[in-house]
Amino acid sequence: MADNAARTTSGNALEALRERTIVVADSGDFETIRAYRPTDATTNPSLVLQAAGDARYRHLIDEAMAATPTAGLTRVERLMTLFGRELTQVVPRYVSTExxxxxxxxxDATIRKARALIADYAALGVSADRILIKIASTWAGIRAASVLEAEGIACNMTLIFSLAQAQACFEAGVTLISPFVGRITDWHKKAEGVDHYAPQDDPGVRSVQRINAYAKTHGYPTQVMAASFRNRDQILALAGADLMTISPALLEELRGMDAANAPGMSTQPSEVARVMLDRAAFDWALNADAMATEKLAEGIRRFADDQAALESRMAG
Known part of the structure; x- marks a missing residue:
């Protein structure tokens, strides 16, 4: 885990961040990823949809259309694994595939699809230890991840908006969770009629700090990867998180900044007792959190829409 202590480092802010946090590229563009030298890469239908419109990647679409995917997968999902295969040549560690x-x-369907994705990667010559299977953090998704992790299939639980979701993921023994900073902040700005938060008051930043403190206080091995940033201040406020997945635009901003002595992630222990949520307690906690309920549903719909758009493109 990265050292949380604040420090001043020579060079730019991106290099300083790398000393404290594993940097992940939130992009499907291989050339952009190469430019910023992240350790991991994360993909989803939205990112692949954007990259698929680039003529440089037409050969992957052609390969997906010509191939017979592993049983249980569609051509769109073969396209996802082809992008993943290429990304494993660019980053040294994990590539997430949704x-x-x-x-x-x-x-059950999530488990079957995850196994099929791993089998397809094997057919493409990519070892399972290079892949994280990315699953939405619903109760059903978390239960699927528990089974998959027991089989040795590592999971990245996405669309985390609440401590309850994180708690259930920690107890399920998942490899990594992705709390969404910016989408939490967006919701609170609209709900509270606020244009801006100072980093220490930002609801998205505070949510990740709370989740991270809970994980570290109670000794869970699951890594916390902050995601969905809206500005560089959010990133600097969370320096020292296990991982961050950052868009190319914000990576460029950080690379253009001088290194700063950012306060980074709070090291205060969690005051929340360790709990193991059952289905009823999980559902109630999520229901009681209007932001988490709305943003989880919205995120699932958005990913599903982009998956359908990819299917339409591949059919055309």
């Missing part, structure tokens, strides 16, 4: 968001409420 299960179809339309399966977010079906545990």
């Amino acid at each position: 299960v179809d968001a339309r399966l977010s409420f079906d545990t």
Whole structure:
């Protein structure tokens, strides 16, 4: 885990951040990823949809159309694994590949799809230890991840908006979770009629700090990867998190900044006792959190829409 202590480092802010946090590229563009030298890469249908419109990647679409995917996968999902295969040549560690968001409420179907993705990667010559299967953090998704992790299939639980979701993921023994900073902040700005938060008051930043403190206080091995940033201040406020997945635009901003002595992630222990949520407690906690309920549903719909758009493009 990265050292949380604040420090001043020579060079630019991106290099200083790398000393404290594993940097992940939130992009499907291989050339952009090469430019910023991240350790991991994360993909989803939205990112692949953007990259698929680039003529440089037409050969991957052609390969996906010509191939017969592993049983249980569509041509769109073969396209996802082809992008993933290429990304494993660019980053040294994990590449995340997302299960179809339309399966977010079906545990058995999620398990089958995850196994098929791993099998397809094997057929493409990519070892399972290079891949994280990305699953929406519904109750059904978390239960699927528990089964998959027991089989040795590592999972990245996405669309985390609440401590309850994180708690359930920690107890399920998942490899990594992705709390969404910016989308939490967006919701609170609209709900509270606020244009800007200072970093220490930013609801998205505070949510990740709370989740991270809970994980570290109670000794969970699951890594916390902050995601969905809206500005560089959010990133600097969370320096010292296990990982951050950052868009190319914000990576460029950080690379253009002088290194700063950012306060980074709070090291205060969590005051929340360790709990193991059952289905009823999980559902109630999520229901009681209007922001988490709305943003989880919205995120699933958005990923599902982009998956459908990819299918339409591949069919055309």
